Amino acid sequence: MSEIGIVLSSHVSELAEGVYKLLSETAPKVSITYAGGTDDGDIGSSFDAITQAIEENEADHILSFYDLGSAKMTMEMAIEYSDKTVELFDVSFVEGAYTAASLLSGGADYDRVIEQLKPLIIK
Amino acid sequence: MSEIGIVLSSHVSELAEGVYKLLSETAPKVSITYAGGTDDGDIGSSFDAITQAIEENEADHILSFYDLGSAKMTMEMAIEYSDKTVELFDVSFVEGAYTAASLLSGGADYDRVIEQLKPLIIK
Amino acid sequence: MLTVENTKAWLLRFAEKVEANKAHLSDLDSVIGDGDHGNNMARGIKAMQEALESKEASDPADVLKNASMALLSKIGGASGPLYGSAFLDMSKQAKEDASDVSAIFRAGLSGIQKRGKAEPGEKTMVDVWHPVIKALESGELTTDTITDAVEATKPLKATKGRASYLGERSIGELDPGAVSSSYLFEAWLEGED
Amino acid sequence: MLTVENTKAWLLRFAEKVEANKAHLSDLDSVIGDGDHGNNMARGIKAMQEALESKEASDPADVLKNASMALLSKIGGASGPLYGSAFLDMSKQAKEDASDVSAIFRAGLSGIQKRGKAEPGEKTMVDVWHPVIKALESGELTTDTITDAVEATKPLKATKGRASYLGERSIGELDPGAVSSSYLFEAWLEGED
Ligand SMILES: Nc1ncnc2c1ncn2[C@@H]1O[C@H](COP(=O)(O)OP(=O)(O)O)[C@@H](O)[C@H]1O
Ligand SMILES: Nc1ncnc2c1ncn2[C@@H]1O[C@H](COP(=O)(O)OP(=O)(O)O)[C@@H](O)[C@H]1O
Ligand SMILES: [Mg+2]
Ligand SMILES: [Mg+2]
Ligand SMILES: [Mg+2]
Ligand SMILES: [Mg+2]
Numbered sequence: 001m002s003e004i005g006i007v008l009s010s011h012v013s014e015l016a017e018g019v020y021k022l023l024s025e026t027a028p029k030v031s032i033t034y035a036g037g038t039d040d041g042d043i044g045s046s047f048d049a050i051t052q053a054i055e056e057n058e059a060d061h062i063l064s065f066y067d068l069g070s071a072k073m074t075m076e077m078a079i080e081y082s083d084k085t086v087e088l089f090d091v092s093f094v095e096g097a098y099t100a101a102s103l104l105s106g107g108a109d110y111d112r113v114i115e116q117l118k119p120l121i122i123k
Numbered sequence: 124m125s126e127i128g129i130v131l132s133s134h135v136s137e138l139a140e141g142v143y144k145l146l147s148e149t150a151p152k153v154s155i156t157y158a159g160g161t162d163d164g165d166i167g168s169s170f171d172a173i174t175q176a177i178e179e180n181e182a183d184h185i186l187s188f189y190d191l192g193s194a195k196m197t198m199e200m201a202i203e204y205s206d207k208t209v210e211l212f213d214v215s216f217v218e219g220a221y222t223a224a225s226l227l228s229g230g231a232d233y234d235r236v237i238e239q240l241k242p243l244i245i246k
Numbered sequence: 247m248l249t250v251e252n253t254k255a256w257l258l259r260f261a262e263k264v265e266a267n268k269a270h271l272s273d274l275d276s277v278i279g280d281g282d283h284g285n286n287m288a289r290g291i292k293a294m295q296e297a298l299e300s301k302e303a304s305d306p307a308d309v310l311k312n313a314s315m316a317l318l319s320k321i322g323g324a325s326g327p328l329y330g331s332a333f334l335d336m337s338k339q340a341k342e343d344a345s346d347v348s349a350i351f352r353a354g355l356s357g358i359q360k361r362g363k364a365e366p367g368e369k370t371m372v373d374v375w376h377p378v379i380k381a382l383e384s385g386e387l388t389t390d391t392i393t394d395a396v397e398a399t400k401p402l403k404a405t406k407g408r409a410s411y412l413g414e415r416s417i418g419e420l421d422p423g424a425v426s427s428s429y430l431f432e433a434w435l436e437g438e439d
Numbered sequence: 440m441l442t443v444e445n446t447k448a449w450l451l452r453f454a455e456k457v458e459a460n461k462a463h464l465s466d467l468d469s470v471i472g473d474g475d476h477g478n479n480m481a482r483g484i485k486a487m488q489e490a491l492e493s494k495e496a497s498d499p500a501d502v503l504k505n506a507s508m509a510l511l512s513k514i515g516g517a518s519g520p521l522y523g524s525a526f527l528d529m530s531k532q533a534k535e536d537a538s539d540v541s542a543i544f545r546a547g548l549s550g551i552q553k554r555g556k557a558e559p560g561e562k563t564m565v566d567v568w569h570p571v572i573k574a575l576e577s578g579e580l581t582t583d584t585i586t587d588a589v590e591a592t593k594p595l596k597a598t599k600g601r602a603s604y605l606g607e608r609s610i611g612e613l614d615p616g617a618v619s620s621s622y623l624f625e626a627w628l629e630g631e632d
Contacts, residue, residue, distance in 0.1 A: 018138025
């Protein structure tokens with residue numbers, strides 16, 4: 001298992017699950033957890049679900065990715081309430097998370113991942 | 124209905140469906156169709172499914188978005204075989220498609236959409 | 247001066263207004279957003295009402311904190327972490343000094359801005375909080391201040407939140423979060439009578 | 440000179456090699472990609488075999504076109520549109536002149552490059568197609584040419600396809616698409632004996 005994990009936060013349950021599948025195929029040894037949609041299954045974000053995704057992740061150092069602004073803000077709140085080190089990236093959601101997962105899975109170190117994420121900052 | 128439609132091409136069925144849901148909520152009057160995964164439901168892209176998404180879209184002028192490179196190449200092949208005008212954007216998948224859908228739904232014209240997509244080019 | 251009683255009463259009046267205007271809030275949001283602000287707020291204030299009834303509160307700070315947690319957990323949209331942050335920071339300030347209401351609201355605004363990074367003029371709830379608090383600080387807050395602040399969001403172009411994706415197209419509509427925030431302040435004013 | 444018969448026989452030998460090395464191809468892909476290249480190719484060549492058996496072909500161009508459609512539709516990975524484009528352009532060239540095999544393969548390479556925009560040295564199947572076609576054009580193609588081309592992908596850093604996400608980490612491994620392409624050319628050479 002990679003020491004660094006990935007948490008995904010999306011507005012839509014299927015979207016979060018889909019990105020998880022895409023990443024898992026290429027990075028089976030990276031702990032990837034996700035939250036998508038509200039607690040009722042509507043489109044939106046759930047503080048509890050995001051908190052759970054952070055806590056359930058096997059890593060204590062987490063890189064996190066989100067689709068739209070409100071998933072970011074809810075993630076930020078969850079981060080404030082968590083004891084883990086969770087970094088939030090304003091990068092392209094799918095491409096950023098895929099890049100991080102590939103690199104971590106290939107054994108790249110933290111600095112290398114950060115460097116490769118830079119060109120994907122779009123928010 | 125907007126005269127311009129949106130086609131999504133993803134490697135994962137849930138991912139395509141999830142982005143579709145995210146866009147539809149905000150842009151109910153834009154025709155949005157999608158293809159995700161292989162014909163067997165595996166991770167990958169299906170020429171037939173992408174072709175179908177293009178043909179089933181109510182618009183003849185289509186803006187298309189993809190997650191990773193191979194969904195792009197398969198989309199390109201489908202575009203060559205189609206009679207419709209389909210433009211492919213090398214932008215961030217979720218954010219680019221969401222931007223286009225929001226703008227089209229708000230009645231923005233083609234040039235405005237293109238201009239707003241420019242800063243999202245990352246591939 | 248905030249007390250457990252007047253804080254609860256104020257928030258329950260806020261909840262009533264949101265409930266009564268749920269469809270209106272969603273309609274506004276469907277023009278420049280995704281059409282869920284009314285549902286989001288209704289879900290949040292329902293959880294807030296339940297929390298106010300079921301949770302012990304020894305001081306107004308507790309009341310505000312319980313409200314914060316309910317709104318944060320249940321709203322589900324951008325307004326969730328925003329109202330959540332506002333009430334959390336109001337709670338902290340109320341803990342320090344429950345008598346200075348302006349300072350408490352000021353802390354709420356700074357919580358919203360810390361979270362959402364919006365300045366006045368970006369067509370968000372900040373455009374209600376900001377002028378309302380200024381008026382409150384100078385002892386001049388009336389319902390007109392609130393109504394005017396809401397109306398003033400119409401000509402603004404959104405540069406934060408979902409509406410910002412519309413660019414110029416966001417001009418000419420009220421901001422949904424500004425409207426829901428106006429209910430909070432109207433509910434407050436009604437308690438001041 | 441391509442004929443309906445030798446084209447079919449060649450593609451069936453290619454199919455056999457892919458089938459026999461399916462696990463190997465996926466293993467290679469799991470190191471620098473997503474581990475599906477063997478499954479992808481196996482799915483594609485199965486559809487290709489079925490098409491070769493069931494579809495009428497009046498000339499070798501038809502055979503290549505049927506193969507193209509099957510691979511394009513069924514592979515499901517990046518190699519789908521790439522092999523699909525290669526066979527489509529080979530078919531077009533074979534329609535013009537079925538006797539010039541080098542020109543046919545050259546058209547296939549240009550189809551791959553038109554689609555995937557890869558130049559030699561980017562650690563893709565192009566790194567097999569390119570030197571093999573050069574050797575073919577100068578009448579010097581041997582199995583060694585093919586093996587060497589495949590081996591030469593090891594030290595390369597991938598800058599196209601999924602492996603490119605790995606950057607430096609892609610160095611030191613064979614490119615899966617280069618290996619599957621080597622089967623196509625080995626199968627061709629075996630027909631030349
Ligand atoms: N960054 C921000 N700062 C302040 N307020 C914001 C911000 N983003 C959104 N808002 C407010 O949130 C409201 C929308 O809330 P809501 O519809 O519940 O969330 P969502 O946009 O996620 O669907 C907007 O009308 C605006 O007032
Ligand atoms: N842009 C490209 N140009 C040429 N070949 C490419 C390109 N992208 C990928 N490939 C080839 O495709 C192979 C991977 O195919 P496959 O595993 O079936 O697809 P995917 O990467 O979508 O899972 C790579 O090993 C490489 O040879
Ligand atoms: Mg909304
Ligand atoms: Mg919403
Ligand atoms: Mg692969
Ligand atoms: Mg694949």
